[in-house]
Amino acid sequence: MYRLYEFSPSGNAYKVRLLLTQLEIPFDKVELDILKGETRTPEFLAKNPNGRIPVLEIQPDLFLFESNAILFYLSEGTQYFPSERLERAQVMQWLFFEQYSHEPNIATSRFWISWLGKADEYQDLLQKKRELGYAALEVMEKHLSDRAFFVGERYTIADISLFAYTHVAHEGGLT
Numbered sequence: 001m002y003r004l005y006e007f008s009p010s011g012n013a014y015k016v017r018l019l020l021t022q023l024e025i026p027f028d029k030v031e032l033d034i035l036k037g038e039t040r041t042p043e044f045l046a047k048n049p050n051g052r053i054p055v056l057e058i059q060p061d062l063f064l065f066e067s068n069a070i071l072f073y074l075s076e077g078t079q080y081f082p083s084e085r086l087e088r089a090q091v092m093q094w095l096f097f098e099q100y101s102h103e104p105n106i107a108t109s110r111f112w113i114s115w116l117g118k119a120d121e122y123q124d125l126l127q128k129k130r131e132l133g134y135a136a137l138e139v140m141e142k143h144l145s146d147r148a149f150f151v152g153e154r155y156t157i158a159d160i161s162l163f164a165y166t167h168v169a170h171e172g173g174l175t
Contacts, residue, residue: 101135
């Protein structure tokens with residue numbers, strides 16, 4: 001059985017839980033408190049030297065980290081990852097967009113405001129993060145203006161990945 005090491009409020013952990021659930025794959029959860037440094041212990045760093053969650057233990061002592069890599073691993077050969085070459089590349093395109101343009105701005109704002117409670121302390125940085133976050137959301141909005149899904153005409157891991165932080169963007173001051 002898979003074991004998911006996570007911090008429940010994390011959007012990156014959420015997307016992995018969501019796909020596991022939609023695929024009806026049983027898994028155990030191991031909750032780690034990132035605010036208490038539980039992902040910086042030698043035991044956890046042996047699982048992910050980057051010290052971040054989520055981490056999926058695929059079998060004893062075999063770990064996969066980076067949420068979108070986990071989504072790719074779990075979805076390959078399922079309805080959530082296309083079989084057509086161009087659509088596969090388009091899914092990957094949106095996964096890269098999510099990690100480069102979307103998540104760093106929306107998730108960071110959310111973390112500073114909702115988890116650290118330091119909106120005043122990070123005020124200048126939050127302004128820039130929000131500008132970039134709104135720009136990412138605008139790219140998504142424009143793309144979805146004439147379609148229901150990010151790739152093709154079906155729900156894929158691109159949708160899952162981008163939903164994870166978009167649905168809580170308001171917690172980072174993006175409305």
